[in-house]
Amino acid sequence: MASECRGTERLLCTLRELLTSLSPESRGRAEEILSQGAGAPVPFSVLRELRSLLRERGSSVYLHELLEDSEIHLPVVKLPERNPELVARLEKIKVKLANEEYRRITKNVTNQTNKYGALSELGRQERPVKVVITVFNFFITVAAAFACTYIGSQYIFTESAARVLSSVIVASLVGLAELYVLVRTVEGQLGEM
Incomplete structure (x- = not known):
């Protein structure tokens, strides 16, 4: 699931205007974002609070307009290491299935019949x-x-x-x-x- 996006200049301007209205926790994060400038990662928690402030004030600017040129960053998912015992069991099962398939395909090779026997x-x-x-x-x-x-x-x-x-x-x-x-x-x- 996405957790942040890269802020555009328009998003940062709106954030600067509403900085004083943000909660103390979000205000601290917003000041960090503003100090980094355009392209800084903006957490979704700050965007949610920004959206609620825009609704309260009845602003004609919507959040999707502010995020128009932004890039959403998805967190990197680290896959867990596979269990070696499980991998070995899976390989044995694959070999067993391949052998069964081979036997099924070749079972009539020596006993082929035609219409007379x-x-x-x-x-x-x-x-x-x-x-x-x-x-x-x-x-x-x-x-x-x-x-x-x-x-x-x-x-x-x-x-x-x-x-x-x-x-x-x-x-x-x-x-x-x-x-x-x-x-x-x-x-x-x-x-x-």
């Missing part, structure tokens, strides 16, 4: 699809080997039977090679389980 079950759901894709790939590879051999053998063989026979032989060899690779891959996957 947990993401950890994705591998189990993928295996049947892998088998279908592998079988489809096997048939496509054998058919492609047959077609390539049949078209390419027209430059070697003129008869259609020889071309078909050579194409079946090449497609069978490619099919056996595919089966060998497929068995080795499945055997390796079973060993990892």
Whole structure:
């Protein structure tokens, strides 16, 4: 709360005029203020008494007009020193709350789910699809080997039977090679389980 203001020249002139009407205590303070000149700190107790005197006399001058260019000084508030035990407790609470927040945020990271279930079950759901894709790939590879051999053998063989026979032989060899690779891959996957 404000306790004093800096007196302007107009305030000091009014104070000088009413000096004799002030109480002895306020008169002593007012004389000190007047001796310091413009800018001297004027306590609010003197201003209250000055206001009451102006009202009694029916003066046309109001206090707010006298204080128009004055500066109000607020006292400096000294904050008490914080208790070290309290500061330590607050720090522990902050750390605890941060850890709880972190756990709350990360609790679903390892157990994430999609619309079909947990993401950890994705591998189990993928295996049947892998088998279908592998079988489809096997048939496509054998058919492609047959077609390539049949078209390419027209430059070697003129008869259609020889071309078909050579194409079946090449497609069978490619099919056996595919089966060998497929068995080795499945055997390796079973060993990892």
